[in-house]
Amino acid sequence: MSKSGPTSDIHLPGGFAFAAGCAGIKVSGKPDLAYAEALRGATAAAMFTRNRVVAAPVEVGRAHLKCTKSRIRALLVNSGNANCATGAHGLWACEQICFCTAAILKAKSCAIIPCSTGVIGVPLPEQKILAALPDLIAQKSATPEAAMEFARAIMTTDTRPKVASCAFRAGSDTVKVMGVAKGSGMIHPNMATMLVYIFTDAAGSPSELKALLRPAVNETFNCISVDGDTSTNDTVLLMASGESKHRITVGPGRKQFQESLHRICGSLAEQIVSDGEGVKHVVCLQVEEARNRDEAAAVARAIANSPLVKTAWAGSDPNWGRILSAIGSSGVPVDPSRVNIFFGKQCVCRGGVAHPFDSERAHQHLSQPTYEIRVELGRGDASARFLTCDLTAEYVSINADYTT
C-alpha cells in the first residue's frame, strides 16, 4: 500500500478524473474547490454524520443517492464554508451548484454529490462556486497529480493531504483502490469535518459496496477520537467505476478487496489523528477482555474522551489513576479489582491497584510520537482498538479564536 508519499506511487483506479480550483471562498486564496468525475458513471455507498444538526450538502447528498439508487456521475467539494445552519438558502445554493454541474456534464442533477467543509452558520457564496465550475470541470484529468490536487483542495486546517492507495491482482484483472481524506485532529476540529472519498475500479452494486463499507468504517474511522465532538458534515463515500471488470463479490478477489478497503480506511484514520500542530502523541488504545465489542469500545471512548487522561498524555505523565477513573465512569459495570493497565509491555496497574513499575521507562514509552496503552477488563474475550491523541495547550490556544 502507498500512503501520502510521492505522487508517482499512487495507484490510480480507472474511470475517474480529478480537478481542483480556487473559487475565493478561503480568505487565504488557497484551493477550495475539488472535483471528481466518474467518467462513465459509478455505483456508490455513503455513510454520513450522526449529529442531529446536519449541513445542507449532507441532506442533499442523501436525497440524491436515494433518487439515483446510488449511481453517481460526479462529486463536488468546497472547503472554507460548511454550508451548515444556513437554512433554506443553504439547501437552495447546494441544489443550484449540483444543477449547474449536471448541466455541464449533460447528466441528471441528482447524479452529483455535493460536500462542504468549513465554518458553520455563514451563507455559502454559491455565485463564486458557480463562476468557477466551467473551468474546473474542463481541466479534469485522470492522473495521480490531479488526484493529489483534489486531496489538497479539500483541506481546511489539515497540514498535509491524506491519500492511501493499493492495487491487487484478481485473476486476470488488476484492481485499484484509492482513498482521499481530510480532517486534522485537534486543530479547528469544527472546520475539520472528516470527509473521506474512496475510489475503486472494481465493480459492485450499491448494496454490495455498503456491506463492505460499513464494517471497514466501524473499525477504523469510528474508532478514532480526537475531541469527542461529532461534526455536522462528516461523510464517507465509496465509489466503484467497474472499469477493471472485477466484481467485488466474486472469488478470492472479494477478500482481497475487503482487506484493501480496510487497510486504506485504517491508513487514512491514522493520518487524520496524527495530523495537526496540537497533537504531540498518537495513542493506540487496546481494550481487551470485555464481554462484547460495544463494551470494549465504550471503555476505549471514555478513556479517549477524558480531558484529564488526554492532558496527562500531553506531558508524558504515567498517571494510570486517571485511566482507571475514566474506565470507572464509562458506564460499563467494570469490577475495578479485575482491571489491568499496561504502558507498552510494562504493567502499571494490576487488579485495580498500583503494580510496581519503572517510572522512567514508562515516561520514555509515553514520550514516543506513537505508542500503545493496553487495558484488560477481566470480563470476557472481546476487544477493541481505538486511535486517539493527547490534548495540548496548543489545541486550546488555536481553538480559542477561530471565528473572531
Next chain:
Amino acid sequence: MSKSGPTSDIHLPGGFAFAAGCAGIKVSGKPDLAYAEALRGATAAAMFTRNRVVAAPVEVGRAHLKCTKSRIRALLVNSGNANCATGAHGLWACEQICFCTAAILKAKSCAIIPCSTGVIGVPLPEQKILAALPDLIAQKSATPEAAMEFARAIMTTDTRPKVASCAFRAGSDTVKVMGVAKGSGMIHPNMATMLVYIFTDAAGSPSELKALLRPAVNETFNCISVDGDTSTNDTVLLMASGESKHRITVGPGRKQFQESLHRICGSLAEQIVSDGEGVKHVVCLQVEEARNRDEAAAVARAIANSPLVKTAWAGSDPNWGRILSAIGSSGVPVDPSRVNIFFGKQCVCRGGVAHPFDSERAHQHLSQPTYEIRVELGRGDASARFLTCDLTAEYVSINADYTT
C-alpha cells in the same frame, strides 16, 4: 447568606466542633487533616460518586452509615492522598483510622465517616495520620475560626477555602446551616475530588435529611460541569445535630430549611466552578423549551462538555455554530430549525440559522468573568440551568505534569 467572607460572618450551627492539622501527607507541609465532631451525635444523609471505581473511604463511609443507620459522631478528612486503587491495604488503613478515632471518642468505629482526596494509586500513609490524631482531636473548637481551618485543610488544588452559611428564625428557634466544600474546577481535577459537608443544628431523621438533600444536590452540584470527569471520591454529606430543637419537617421552617440548603449548595457549586487558575469565565447555561428536565440537562451537558465550545469561550469567541453542533450531538432528537441561541439578551441564532447580531457586543458579553448563554429548543416547557467554565491553555499545561 454569607459566603467565604470574613470568618466572623459565618453562621456556626450548634453541636459541632472543628479542628485541622498537618500529618505530613502533603509534601508542601500544608494542613492535610480536617476533623469535625458532632458533640452529642448527629443524624446524617450522604450522596456518593457514581464512578464504578470508588476510593476506600467511600466504601467504608457507605458501610458505616448503613451500620449506624446514619447516626454519626465524627468526620475525618485527609487531603493529599485519595486512598483509591489501593486495594485491601487501602480499606484496612481506612478502617484503622476510624477505629483509633472512635477509641479516643469512646464511640463505635462505624460512627466515624472517613474521607480522602488527592492522588490515586498511592498507598495511604496511615501511620502519619494515626500519629496526628490525638492532638488533632484535643484541639477541636466550636468556633468560626476552627470551621475555617477545617475548610482550609480539605483543600488540594483549590486556591481558596469554600464556605457558605445562613441562619433563619423558625418560631422561637434560630436555625443555622453551614456548608464547606473543596474542588477546584479545572486545576488538577483528579485531585480536585468534590467534597461537600453541610452542618445544621436543625433536627431531622436520616430519611428526612435525604429527601431534602437529593433535590438540592441534583439542582446544584449535579448541574456543574468542569471537565466532564467524575471523581472516584466525590461525597456530599449533610449532618444535623438537632441542637436548635427545630424539626426540619415541621411548619413554615420546612420551606425555609429547604431554601437555605438549596442556596448553600448553589453558592458552594458556584465557588467550585469559579475557583482555579485555569478558569477565566464561568458560564451559566440556561436550556429552555425541552420536553422534560432530563432532556434539558442532556443538552446542557453536551454543550458544557464539548472541548470545542469550551475553547471558544476561553477566547470570548461568539462561535455559536459550535454550540449548535454540540446540541445536535447531545442524543436529544432536537429539530435544529426550532433552536434559538442567545448570548445574554442578544439572539445570535434563530431557527437554527444565523441571526444578525452585533459581534462586538457579543464579544463583550463573552469577555465578562461570569455570563449567561441561553438556548431554546422549541420542544416543550421544561428547562435546566447548568454552571460550567471555559477550557484554557493553562488547564492543559497544569494537568500535563501532575504525578511526574
